[in-house]
Amino acid sequence: MNRGTLEDRELGFGRVLINFRLNTGGEMWRIEKSRKQFFVDCGNPEENFWKTLFEQSGHQNLIEGDKYSEFLAWKPDRSNCPELDIAAKNLLESAPVEWMATMRNIFVARSFKGDVNAEASSFRGAGIIELNYGFTLAAMIYSTLFSHFYDAIRAAGREVDWNYDDTAVTEMIVEELERAAFEPIEVTDREVQTWAANRHVVATHPLQIELPKQRTQGEHHNLVLAIEEFAIGHEYCHHMLGHTDSAFRHTQAARGAVTDWLDRIGWSNLTSALNEDQVEELEADVGSFLLLSGVLSDNVSRSRIYRAVGGSMIGLVALSHANDTWLSGGESHPDFLTRYEVMHRLIKKLVMDMPIGVSDDHPMGFLIQIRGFISAILQTRASNTGGDFKKPNFLNVFSWMIDQEVEFKEELKSKE
Numbered sequence: 175m176n177r178g179t180l181e182d183r184e185l186g187f188g189r190v191l192i193n194f195r196l197n198t199g200g201e202m203w204r205i206e207k208s209r210k211q212f213f214v215d216c217g218n219p220e221e222n223f224w225k226t227l228f229e230q231s232g233h234q235n236l237i238e239g240d241k242y243s244e245f246l247a248w249k250p251d252r253s254n255c256p257e258l259d260i261a262a263k264n265l266l267e268s269a270p271v272e273w274m275a276t277m278r279n280i281f282v283a284r285s286f287k288g289d290v291n292a293e294a295s296s297f298r299g300a301g302i303i304e305l306n307y308g309f310t311l312a313a314m315i316y317s318t319l320f321s322h323f324y325d326a327i328r329a330a331g332r333e334v335d336w337n338y339d340d341t342a343v344t345e346m347i348v349e350e351l352e353r354a355a356f357e358p359i360e361v362t363d364r365e366v367q368t369w370a371a372n373r374h375v376v377a378t379h380p381l382q383i384e385l386p387k388q389r390t391q392g393e394h395h396n397l398v399l400a401i402e403e404f405a406i407g408h409e410y411c412h413h414m415l416g417h418t419d420s421a422f423r424h425t426q427a428a429r430g431a432v433t434d435w436l437d438r439i440g441w442s443n444l445t446s447a448l449n450e451d452q453v454e455e456l457e458a459d460v461g462s463f464l465l466l467s468g469v470l471s472d473n474v475s476r477s478r479i480y481r482a483v484g485g486s487m488i489g490l491v492a493l494s495h496a497n498d499t500w501l502s503g504g505e506s507h508p509d510f511l512t513r514y515e516v517m518h519r520l521i522k523k524l525v526m527d528m529p530i531g532v533s534d535d536h537p538m539g540f541l542i543q544i545r546g547f548i549s550a551i552l553q554t555r556a557s558n559t560g561g562d563f564k565k566p567n568f569l570n571v572f573s574w575m576i577d578q579e580v581e582f583k584e585e586l587k588s589k590e
């Protein structure tokens with residue numbers, strides 16, 4: 175930034191000067207302005223997103239009945255949607271103190287328009303984050319797919335007796351588990367191109383909607399919310415890291431914190447082929463993970479780490495599927511594998527020092543489950559695009575995951 179201010183800072187009054195200069199550049203955001211700007215732009219009435227959606231989709235009966243009246247009467251303040259209001263509050267709780275005032279003045283909106291993605295925009299006095307509803311639909315579908323996969327793997331680990339003599343029975347069980355884990359992935363994979371071409375996500379198969387028996391709606395909603403928080407956190411970071419025209423005073427410190435982590439995971443070998451926009455995407459991914467997990471505010475907790483792992487990884491998968499960016503992210507975004515690799519390295523760096531939990535759990539165990547899930551998705555994608563790729567095989571994926579667990583536990587032991 176300003177080279178001349180370094181000396182000023184050393185004299186003790188540089189900070190005021192820096193702030194003053196920045197404030198003249200961009201106008202401070204105000205939530206009233208941010209909210210107003212969003213509703214003026216989209217042309218919708220200033221009301222609960224769901225009321226607008228019910229109206230526009232011809233469900234007048236839902237609006238007039240008593241059942242949802244209280245919910246629909248909810249008034250937008252910092253968001254147009256009650257659920258995203260919760261997501262924004264959660265993010266605020268794990269944010270550094272110096273970020274809070276600016277974050278509070280950003281309006282977080284659900285919207286129909288635009289790509290199946292999220293975006294951050296700024297105008298004079300207004301900061302906005304928009305999350306496309308199609309992204310949330312993809313997040314819901316992928317959370318359901320992961321539940322099917324997770325439960326099948328869990329059953330293979332805990333309920334199958336691998337020493338049982340009757341191999342025919344074991345084979346039948348494995349076949350059933352394979353179907354339970356991979357069929358939802360298969361039916362969803364067939365929709366990659368349709369979703370991307372129509373820029374519209376829609377669930378067309380019961381396996382994309384129905385949860386396995388053991389899974390509660392509460393767990394499912396919590397994972398979907400964590401994915402939304404990762405996406406919103408990513409957009410907050412575009413604002414806070416100065417990728418948009420914000421008047422945030424601590425942009426340089428925020429960038430420093432994020433770049434520091436990127437350096438620690440040796441990201442330079444991943445970025446040589448990327449342009450500036452693509453690098454900013456990786457910064458926002460990493461920033462969002464650090465925000466969600468509480469690292470930036472020195473407020474790390476086990477549950478925050480778990481939510482950040484699930485939210486980031488499954489969020490990136492849903493995004494890649496909805497836009498068909500597995501292999502190429504286009505001009506503005508890196509491809510899935512690059513974003514995945516950065517997150518994987520970051521998570522490993524952050525959690526390897528954590529002890530195994532009381533129920534023999536560890537964030538790395540969760541990460542290995544998600545990686546098994548992702549490898550099944552990528553194999554399915556490859557096998558459906560022609561060429562000589564085989565469908566994923568349940569026992570191969572399962573034994574790969576066991577190997578990863580063993581490797582991880584040995585690495586953890588060697589650190590003790």
Ligand SMILES: [Zn+2]
Nearest residue numbers: 408412455458
């Ligand atoms: Zn972005």
